[in-house]
Amino acid sequence: MVKNTANLGEVRFNFAKKYFKEFVEERRGRIEKLLKPSETPVLLMDLEGVRKKYLQVKYNFSEFNVYYAVKANDDEGVIKTLAEVGSGFEVASTEELKRVLSAGARVEKIISSNPVKPPEFIDFAYSVGMRTFAIDSFAEVDKIARIAPRSKVYVRLAVPNEGSDWPLSRKFGVSVDKALEILEYANSKGLITYGITFHVGSQCNNLRNWFIAIKLSAELWERARAKGLKLQMLNIGGGIPVRYNYESLRVEDIAYYVKGLLRKYFPIQPYELQIEPGRGIVGDQGLMITRVIGKAERGGENWLYIDTGVFNGLAEALGGIRYPFYLEREGELKEWTVGGVSCDSMDVVAKGVFLPEPEVGDYLYILSAGAYTTVYASNFNGFPKPKVINF
Numbered sequence: 001m002v003k004n005t006a007n008l009g010e011v012r013f014n015f016a017k018k019y020f021k022e023f024v025e026e027r028r029g030r031i032e033k034l035l036k037p038s039e040t041p042v043l044l045m046d047l048e049g050v051r052k053k054y055l056q057v058k059y060n061f062s063e064f065n066v067y068y069a070v071k072a073n074d075d076e077g078v079i080k081t082l083a084e085v086g087s088g089f090e091v092a093s094t095e096e097l098k099r100v101l102s103a104g105a106r107v108e109k110i111i112s113s114n115p116v117k118p119p120e121f122i123d124f125a126y127s128v129g130m131r132t133f134a135i136d137s138f139a140e141v142d143k144i145a146r147i148a149p150r151s152k153v154y155v156r157l158a159v160p161n162e163g164s165d166w167p168l169s170r171k172f173g174v175s176v177d178k179a180l181e182i183l184e185y186a187n188s189k190g191l192i193t194y195g196i197t198f199h200v201g202s203q204c205n206n207l208r209n210w211f212i213a214i215k216l217s218a219e220l221w222e223r224a225r226a227k228g229l230k231l232q233m234l235n236i237g238g239g240i241p242v243r244y245n246y247e248s249l250r251v252e253d254i255a256y257y258v259k260g261l262l263r264k265y266f267p268i269q270p271y272e273l274q275i276e277p278g279r280g281i282v283g284d285q286g287l288m289i290t291r292v293i294g295k296a297e298r299g300g301e302n303w304l305y306i307d308t309g310v311f312n313g314l315a316e317a318l319g320g321i322r323y324p325f326y327l328e329r330e331g332e333l334k335e336w337t338v339g340g341v342s343c344d345s346m347d348v349v350a351k352g353v354f355l356p357e358p359e360v361g362d363y364l365y366i367l368s369a370g371a372y373t374t375v376y377a378s379n380f381n382g383f384p385k386p387k388v389i390n391f
């Protein structure tokens, strides 16, 4: 093994170990009895932590209305906790909307920023009183004008997603020129041209993405005004990162930077500012507990198999997300490839993970598993989704 790789492995393992110890220490008295469940996989969600994370975002982005992006974790306990503390919600489907309404959220505090929505969803949203929708195409304008007449619309700009572990910009968003055309078209269809949105990419650790996005938004804002379209709202989307196997930007630093940009590029503040974090609220409040179900040496690699995988909870491992792993053993570190529980060869959770040699049956702890895990999970191969335990 090359020495540098081993050193990096040791750094990573120590990072995960420290993270795990801190996570447990900060929840002392509430979490200990949950750490060795008889059945796995389990996702422990700290609802008190979720509440604190919301308040931290709200405090730092005090001028903003905060809409929690339900797609990150749609658990009833999470939604109820956030509704109780006054959060708004960003929803993408009828089911998400029903969930937040039944948790007691008021419809005025619900938005939908997905720019391409099923007609049935728009219809249902309109019937319960939602009047604000995102757009980024002429076809969406037609749909909203027909199903939800006179609604407020905000257009999604395409912005750089560089340095974001989970980029989103290829699928949605338009240029400033196109956005202007779409807004004019929406206006001609009797919709209220309300504002602008963008997404810098999920798990964004690159402040420059916010910089370019806000500059582009200011340009669109001015050009729309010159055409007689007075926009009122700027929605800066999600993107707030959490710690995975490296330290991430802090919400206070992002807020400080974004507010500075707004002062510079929006000398007259928009009437309404919105932010819709998902991962940044729930990501680091979830601990996944799995168990080692097998070990093997194959093709020169050490394989470790666990009882969950990319199809039942860890889908983001297929993209850019690198979870921290921890197990409670001492001893020399070995490099492992972590395989998921299913028969599919795509089901590989991580490579290059350094851990002490475990035994079959050991608990393997996966940190920062609170976002985009259970919501993506299926029962592929008949394996269970992680059971959620709120504490």
Ligand SMILES: Cc1ncc(COP(=O)(O)O)c(C=O)c1O
Residues within 6 Å of the ligand: 069, 071, 072, 090, 113, 114, 168, 199, 201, 202, 203, 237, 238, 239, 240, 276, 277, 278, 279, 280
């Ligand atoms: C429209 C929209 N808003 C907000 C979010 C939440 O993003 P994040 O989890 O990065 O905060 C997403 C994520 O996909 C999204 O698509």
